[in-house]
Amino acid sequence: MVKYSSELKAEVVSEYLQGDISISLLSKKRNLPRIQVGRWIQNFRLSGADALKRRRVKRSFSVEFKVDVINYYQTHDETLAEVSAKFDVNSCQISLWRTAFNQYGIEALKPHPKGRKTKVKHNKKKLRKLVNKNEIDQLREELTKKNQELYDAKLENEILKKSMTLFGTPKDERKHK
Template sequence: MSKYSEEFKLMVVREFQEGKLGYRSLAKKHGIKGKSAINRWVKIYEKFGQKGLLKKEHNERYSVQLKLDILSFIKRTGSSETEAALQYGITNPPIISSWKKVFLADGIEGLERPKGRLPMSDKDKNRKSKKTIEDKEMTYEQKLERENELLRLEVEYLKKLRAFQMDPEGYLEKHKQRYHSNSKKNSN
């Protein structure tokens, strides 16, 4: 849900365009936490018009390749998320920040996952209740094996995170190639 209505954003943008007040003054006047939101609204309005300030449909989907291209563009050029969004025609720049977080945490696989929860079928509900019963009946050895596997996964995750932090561009390039080769296999 948007914190500010379209009408409010439009009013603030038009007030800015009158030239009497700057970003900071407008933020203070209207009780907006920082000037960056107003700056973003003005840039979006200038690029997309009033349509850019409208609330977004939550079912809007972006391809993994587009997300990777945008993240790579930001890294390569040092652009802000707002500048990158304007460059690629996205009217909701903060979504790029969430892509960054997901990519850092889960890599390309995280960007491929659809956002939100999938509906649970009756079969899944039964499987879930069986799983909790099985968890209670696990032996000490099985619990240790499971914990061991979780620790292995955590170590792998930390290795990937460190590799990304040391060479983000190389990491992006390596995983972009892996994504392309996987998508070619799936299409055959």
């Protein structure tokens, strides 16, 4: 896609508005696509000189704004170009929003994460599962862990007691008494 400077766009539009030259002759004279010249002229008529300037910053729109634009387009008797000029959005973008909204509902207008999903380590998966569980399940899980620890400690204590009775106390302890 070729990007044209705003000065070139302004020159072409002013030349069209000043003279008795048609869009097709102007496009041949400047060696530009006829459709592109027509768009520049239409955008200038709808929005003024600001429509010819290039944006340097990527814009993001809220879901409410997108829904408002779609509702306005569907309820008013205006063309897509007029609505796009009024809301300062590309007409193709409005068309995409409308199609997505009609097919998938409001969920399609919400922003989605971009890029590749990250690879999650095993420990992080366990943490996410714990966060997702409700509080009661977490408490039950903690209680079962503590009960298991207590049971293990009791078994260890019993084993030590039995070993003491079987093997007796060490000889070093008998001398100190």
